[in-house]
Amino acid sequence: MPKDLNRTGSSESTPSTEPILGSQDSENRTTGLRGWAKRLAVLVLFLAIATTGYWFLRDWLSLDYLATQESLLREYGQSHPIWAAVVVLAVYVAVTGFSLPGAVAMTLVCGWYFGFWKAMLIVSFGSTGGATLAFLMTRYLFQDWVQKKFERRIAAINEAFEREGAFYLFTLRLIPAVPFFVINAVMGLTKIRVATFWWVSQVGMLPGTAAYVYAGSTVPSLKQLAEGGVGQIVSWQLLLAFAILGLLPLGIKRVLTVFTKTSSPPPTPASQSSETNSAESSS
Numbered sequence: 001m002p003k004d005l006n007r008t009g010s011s012e013s014t015p016s017t018e019p020i021l022g023s024q025d026s027e028n029r030t031t032g033l034r035g036w037a038k039r040l041a042v043l044v045l046f047l048a049i050a051t052t053g054y055w056f057l058r059d060w061l062s063l064d065y066l067a068t069q070e071s072l073l074r075e076y077g078q079s080h081p082i083w084a085a086v087v088v089l090a091v092y093v094a095v096t097g098f099s100l101p102g103a104v105a106m107t108l109v110c111g112w113y114f115g116f117w118k119a120m121l122i123v124s125f126g127s128t129g130g131a132t133l134a135f136l137m138t139r140y141l142f143q144d145w146v147q148k149k150f151e152r153r154i155a156a157i158n159e160a161f162e163r164e165g166a167f168y169l170f171t172l173r174l175i176p177a178v179p180f181f182v183i184n185a186v187m188g189l190t191k192i193r194v195a196t197f198w199w200v201s202q203v204g205m206l207p208g209t210a211a212y213v214y215a216g217s218t219v220p221s222l223k224q225l226a227e228g229g230v231g232q233i234v235s236w237q238l239l240l241a242f243a244i245l246g247l248l249p250l251g252i253k254r255v256l257t258v259f260t261k262t263s264s265p266p267p268t269p270a271s272q273s274s275e276t277n278s279a280e281s282s283s
Contacts (some may be wrong), residue, residue, distance in 0.1 A: 063105055063226040070222045077113060085114070089126045096130025097137075099181040103127070104212065108225065111216025119213045127209065128202045131184045135197055138188030154189050161190050166200045173204025180205075 060066075066073065077084045088110060096103050110119040161168050169192065172183050187197055219225045 063109070063222065066109060067222040067226040073113065073222075085118070085122055088113075089122050089129075092123065092126030093129040093133065096127050096180070097133030098130075099134060099184075107209070107212040108216035108219065109222065111213040112219045112222060112225070116213055116217045119217065120210060123209050123213055124202065124206060127180075127205055128198060131180060131201050131205075132194065132198055134181060134184035135188045136194070138185045142185075143189055157186060158190050161192060166192075166196055169197065169200045170204045173201055174207065 088106075092103075092106055092110075094100070095106060107119075107123050110123050113119070114122060164171070169183070169187060172178050173180075
């Protein structure tokens, strides 16, 4: 009897942890659902803004429409140069941030409208701002889902970034064959910091930006550009420039490798003797 009483008392005195664990699981699920609901609401808001903006601006941003307003654009740019630059910068950030079509045409128009150097500043900061916007949207809206869906691929990208560092992003920016919106989305899933993504993208996109802006600055009029299309500015010089951009990362990496080897200090006699002794002891 005492043994039975002790067993019964001990079983009754031990609290059950199952209800507590169940409540914790339900709280975690509720918190996760709330987080996804907020992200979905932000995503819907961004998509609504992008769709609405593109719907109302698609005709105004077309080359055909801009060609008909060529004289008015020139007059506005001369009378309000600062506002013209601000408006174009904001539109460029929106177009590249939401991956809307027309970024190449806008770059050419900027080169024609502002000239080479001013257009370089506007397009460079506009493209980097839009790329950072797309980078942040991917990181804070889709990172968890994509990480679970493509865990192995993202792990390989993270390993490449940890091995190469910022040079990995710099290489991707210099290769014209890699779409920029893909780079923005992929980098948003890595562990790269926002500041590093910003300045590396700023520097890495400069050569390609310079090529497109220069091509646009050589266009005599928007009417000619609209009639001939973007393809009329393609020349062997421009193709050669993009080919050089594709080979530039390999050359830079080769130079850095040679510089690292030559700048490393030669081994001292003490280190050589220690290496020899360790080799003999291991053998």
